[in-house]
Amino acid sequence: MRRYADIIASAFAGDDRIHVERACVAGDVQRLPGKLRTLAHHASVVRNGRRLAKQSDAHLFHVIDGSHGYLARVLRHYKTVVTVHDVIPKLQSMGKFETASPGFLSRKIINFSLSGLPFADHLIFDSQSTLNDVAGLGISNRGKHSILFPPLEDQFSIRKIDTTSTRPADLSVPFVFHIGNNGFYKNRKGVIEVFARVAAEIPHRLILAGPPPTLEHLDRVRQLQLTERVAFESYPSDERVHLLYRHADVLMFPSFYEGFGWPPIEAMALGCPVVCSNGGSLGEVVGDAALVSGVGDVEAMAGNLLRLLSDSDLSSTMRAKGAEHASAFGIGEFSDTLRQIYLDVVG
Template identity: 30%
Template sequence: MPYAAIDPLPAGGDGVLNVACFANQFADAQGHGLARYARELFSSLQELDCLRVTPVAGWSALSPDVLDARRREVGLKLTGLGRRGTSLLWTFLDFPTLESRLDARVDVVHAVSLGYPVATRKPFVVTIHDLGPLTHPEFFGNTRPWVMKRSLDQAVRKADAIVCVSQSTADEVRDYVGPAVDGRLRVVLEGVSERFFAPADPTLLAGLDLPPEDTPFILSAGAVSPRKNLHGLLSAMALALDSIPHHLVLVGGDGWDGGQFERMLETPALRGRVHLTGYVSDGALRALYQAAALYVHPSLYEGFGLPVLEAMASGTPVVSSDRTSLPEVVGSAGRLSDAANPETLAGDIVAMCNAGERRAKIIQEGRAHAARFRWPTCARAMAEIYREVSC
């Protein structure tokens, strides 16, 4: 069951817990995926009077001006060890400690994801989003599963609390590592930013590859990879497009395993009706959600699946895969589909596109469902965990 948050009780000398949150995504230019989790959680943690939170990264790929601005805005700290030094020293020597690299008091260290081991002697919290490279290597390319394995081994050995973003992930962790984590697993669900409930700026869509004006479109977000199952989505769309006037808009980077994907785009059934925007800004993504007639999330493996909630918050009906964490995230507010079966997925897409008078109710239920997932709730649960481990 999700971890039940209560009002956290401050601890420490001045009544405030000093938490160092480590995530290289704090110093990343892009804002999706783990970066969104790290930044949204940090922003909500900052609103709690019982905490003083410092974002920490091992290195930065940002330009000097942008890095300086981020330091001023959020107090970002770098370990000063560099990309290679941070990785090698922490992975193989467990030294120097993160807290020794900061010029501020640290009561708790929170590793926001399983990137690689984090050297610390402080009470330690780790968030696990998924174990995909270890449990489903067929869905992941260009990864270093041995690094995740070392980080997981450290979490099992040293973490005072292991936070999972869904019950599905918690079950996966327990199945993979066994009873060693019993009593330390916590489920803290992700949230949806308030921005997705507010009207977006449609002018941000200018210049993107989109269908002609007044042509309805189906949206899907995710890089090209077996896990995201965009090949399956294209197969389903090739079957569905004879029955609906919609186009398909795909948002995301190139990913890997793109050769077959590119060939599928040239098939007669899809030619001219699939549009690729590439990576887009958060503002453009919100505008795309709100402009879309339907959002489809065909992923075969997810640790959480935040885009389905972002789409619901934006007032867009959702068809989602029924795999891993997605049923618990989607609930009854979207249509769950066997996305590995193109015929089934195509039928569900056509049914949702032809919802007619039911569309307004579907949108209302989706927005109400998404509203149950809020970052302040996530932050309060995390603050209580910090309090627990610091005692």
């Protein structure tokens, strides 16, 4: 959540009415045995959060990650705002996805986190989809709620980028791009499957950026005989990610679920057309500025991918639509809305 915290700090930099003081209340649990870290982490958040509240003269506390929603209960005698990005772990525990449910302790912590949300004075949701998920769980709150899309930082403004720079030599071959972690909901395996459907009909490579691939990903690439066509870039720098967005012919984003989903909007802002699923919030977030297919529909996404890569007019149209759509995700509207939420809560 460091990125979200950075955005809030940036939104109010130089603001005469709002002063933001950042505090991390999570303790260092890395020295503990793996099985104890999760419990120790959340215990430290409760303990340090309570201590911080007693020592601080803040007018309100903004809990920027709903997985620590229990802090609204801990801080119920103070003014609190909580941002809920998604409730994927809870949905996973309810069997919504074809993946193993979290363990017993994790389920307890998930429920404990959600039980704190009703104590917030204001809940912020990244999307209508996330709001619907929380409402579907029967969770209400004592205060108000808002839907507030996270904004893009200035670094994702095409105006800030040198678009006249030459294409790097290692990106000379046209490529399809994906960025994301190995979490099941990102569906990295699906990226490989979709690419395999169209690989014989296009000259492109596939580049996946994020953490190192799992053995399952590597094995699947070998099974599909795509070793020479698929590349994994582990933990690329921000500058490298920008280059990948700018020079990719398309971003493929077949997530099973997203609470918001930054990459499609980042890609659009930097002139890269998008093919994505409608998992969770994605359909809501991209609107008609991307080619959208159903969750897990490999054939439909492969068809959209092929259409975009084989039709230069369609590609140009989607680039233009994407750039216009991404322009609505500026930090100005975000800061104005968040400022008003803060002032309303404080009264």
